Amino acid sequence: MSGVDELLGNARAYARDFDKGDLPSAPARKTAVLACMDARLIPSRLFGLQEGDAHVIRNAGGVVSDDAIRSLAISQHMLGTEEIIVVQHTDCGMLKLTDEGFAGKLEEATGERPQWPVHSFDDLDENVRESVRRIKESPFIPRTDRVRGFVYDVETGELREVT
Amino acid sequence: MSGVDELLGNARAYARDFDKGDLPSAPARKTAVLACMDARLIPSRLFGLQEGDAHVIRNAGGVVSDDAIRSLAISQHMLGTEEIIVVQHTDCGMLKLTDEGFAGKLEEATGERPQWPVHSFDDLDENVRESVRRIKESPFIPRTDRVRGFVYDVETGELREVT
Numbered sequence: 254m255s256g257v258d259e260l261l262g263n264a265r266a267y268a269r270d271f272d273k274g275d276l277p278s279a280p281a282r283k284t285a286v287l288a289c290m291d292a293r294l295i296p297s298r299l300f301g302l303q304e305g306d307a308h309v310i311r312n313a314g315g316v317v318s319d320d321a322i323r324s325l326a327i328s329q330h331m332l333g334t335e336e337i338i339v340v341q342h343t344d345c346g347m348l349k350l351t352d353e354g355f356a357g358k359l360e361e362a363t364g365e366r367p368q369w370p371v372h373s374f375d376d377l378d379e380n381v382r383e384s385v386r387r388i389k390e391s392p393f394i395p396r397t398d399r400v401r402g403f404v405y406d407v408e409t410g411e412l413r414e415v416t
Numbered sequence: 417m418s419g420v421d422e423l424l425g426n427a428r429a430y431a432r433d434f435d436k437g438d439l440p441s442a443p444a445r446k447t448a449v450l451a452c453m454d455a456r457l458i459p460s461r462l463f464g465l466q467e468g469d470a471h472v473i474r475n476a477g478g479v480v481s482d483d484a485i486r487s488l489a490i491s492q493h494m495l496g497t498e499e500i501i502v503v504q505h506t507d508c509g510m511l512k513l514t515d516e517g518f519a520g521k522l523e524e525a526t527g528e529r530p531q532w533p534v535h536s537f538d539d540l541d542e543n544v545r546e547s548v549r550r551i552k553e554s555p556f557i558p559r560t561d562r563v564r565g566f567v568y569d570v571e572t573g574e575l576r577e578v579t
Contacts, residue, residue: 256445263464264575271573280455282419292443301426313487319532320483324476363555369482392526410434412427
């Protein structure tokens with residue numbers, strides 16, 4: 254049995270107990286979370302989110318890529334969210350590589366160089382600040398008065414706001 | 417109290433009970449999930465994922481954007497994942513808009529046209545198949561023998577594999 258088969262068994266159990274079939278698509282808390290994909294960080298558990306509460310956007314680093322802007326724009330323009338929480342974290346893989354190093358590694362392995370930015374960073378707090386700034390400066394995200402950035406500590410489970 | 421303040425209270429409670437400070441960064445289940453950001457879908461709950469189990473990448477639609485490829489490439493090359501699960505869902509917002517419609521709406525609202533693709537779609541099953549295909553065809557994702565695509569039904573809680 255592969256790892257995925259076990260997860261699919263869990264999904265069948267989830268469906269058996271499911272009683273949330275009438276939720277609207279617009280998030281009840283009018284909030285979008287942008288967080289790193291890291292396995293140790295589970296935004297719904299950290300923030301106590303229930304089904305229907307908030308959009309959760311995740312990528313390597315929790316960075317404000319063009320695709321994160323796309324998702325946030327759709328979240329606000331089409332589905333009425335008004336607040337944004339950015340969560341990056343200690344011991345992030347994106348602190349352990351460089352754009353050139355990773356692009357070079359891929360080019361070496363495949364003969365092809367990625368056309369997308371790697372989005373590595375070397376100063377966690379500064380990257381959170383930069384992420385909040387990029388969201389606030391985007392013309393495509395209309396509500397930017399409530400955008401807050403945080404660092405999640407994977408060793409203590411604590412969330413610290415970056416101001 | 418804004419919605420976010422309540423979520424931050426939940427995060428403080430999470431930290432108080434936290435006992436998972438020694439997890440490695442590499443996902444224990446060697447799996448990456450790519451899913452839609454939709455509020456009604458909580459991948460960790462659906463699949464029974466614990467902290468440390470799997471990467472979770474999410475965007476509007478759960479589509480294979482360049483940024484999803486970037487995240488999956490980092491997941492496999494740097495953090496040893498080997499399986500990919502794609503989850504898109506019924507009643508998705510991306511079924512209710514068109515690329516031209518949304519780009520035009522943004523242009524009208526801001527005077528600027530987004531340079532990124534909107535990634536709307538009109539056939540859910542076909543879009544799941546196309547997503548799996550795009551992952552398998554990417555030169556930057558080395559392990560593509562276990563990539564599976566699913567539709568989550570937001571009314572029943574059931575997950576259906578698309579083959």
